[in-house]
Amino acid sequence: xxxxxxxxxxxxxxxxxxxxxxxxxxxxxxxxxxxxxxxxxxxxxxxxxxxxxxxxxxxxxxxxxxxxxxxxxxxxxxxxxxxxxxxxxxxxxxxxxxxxxxxxxxxxxxxxxxxxxxxxxxxxxxxxxxxxxxxxxxxxxxxxxxxxxxxxxxxxxxxxxxxxxxxxxxxxxxxxxxxxxxxxxxxxxxxxxxxxxxxxxxx
Numbered sequence: 356x357x358x359x360x361x362x363x364x365x366x367x368x369x370x371x372x373x374x375x376x377x378x379x380x381x382x383x384x385x386x387x388x389x390x391x392x393x394x395x396x397x398x399x400x401x402x403x404x405x406x407x408x409x410x411x412x413x414x415x416x417x418x419x420x421x422x423x424x425x426x427x428x429x430x431x432x433x434x435x436x437x438x439x440x441x442x443x444x445x446x447x448x449x450x451x452x453x454x455x456x457x458x459x460x461x462x463x464x465x466x467x468x469x470x471x472x473x474x475x476x477x478x479x480x481x482x483x484x485x486x487x488x489x490x491x492x493x494x495x496x497x498x499x500x501x502x503x504x505x506x507x508x509x510x511x512x513x514x515x516x517x518x519x520x521x522x523x524x525x526x527x528x529x530x531x532x533x534x535x536x537x538x539x540x541x542x543x544x545x546x547x548x549x550x551x552x553x554x555x556x557x558x
Contacts, residue, residue: 385468389475392456393483405453406480409473415443416470429467436461486516490534494527494543509535 396402416423425431425439437458444454460466481488489509491502502521509517513535524532529544 385471385475386479388460388465388472389479392453392472392476393479395452395456396450399452401450401452402480404450406477408447408449408453409476411447412443413470413473413477426466426469429464433461433464436466481518484516486518487513487535489517489519491519491521491531492524492527492543493521493531494525494529496523497521509533 392405393402396405416426425436440454440457440461443449444457449457457466457469460469460472465472478488489506491505497505502519506517506519509519517535527543527545528548530542530546532543532546533540
């Protein structure tokens with residue numbers, strides 16, 4: 356793979372410019388970068404560790420407004436970004452491969468798209484394991500045991516491994532929403548109220 360080879364050639368020497376000439380950055384571009392990371396992590400037997408560390412970075416982006424704003428500002432100085440990255444990597448003991456990959460993205464001015472790339476990487480890991488991605492939202496905050504039981508039930512019903520992303524959403528008022536691929540079950544009170552409101556408007 357071109358990007359994988361290019362990344363390997365630039366771990367120690369970042370003199371190339373092919374990738375930086377690409378002005379656009381599509382979903383396909385994110386998938387190419389994420390697949391390169393997947394293959395490298397798999398070859399070095401650190402796939403599980405890097406997946407966990409990528410999830411940590413994504414959680415940091417969603418929970419820290421300062422960090423989110425930092426990576427989304429294309430005017431930020433590369434040296435400043437590299438210093439912050441090194442600090443985060445060292446403090447959280449990131450794998451050297453991931454640290455180099457993130458540095459590579461900064462140098463190639465692709466760090467602005469890190470969220471897309473890491474989400475694509477985690478999605479690739481899930482697909483390679485034969486998992487189905489499921490989204491769960493509930494009005495009541497569910498315990499770990501309740502989430503595990505629901506995941507087991509979904510695994511049986513869909514005859515496939517389920518990777519469940521859970522979110523507590525009080526705006527639903529009651530009930531829950533489960534989405535797996537194109538299948539969605541919405542038992543929330545919010546949805547029922549919306550249906551009543553729609554019927555009243557149509558009457």
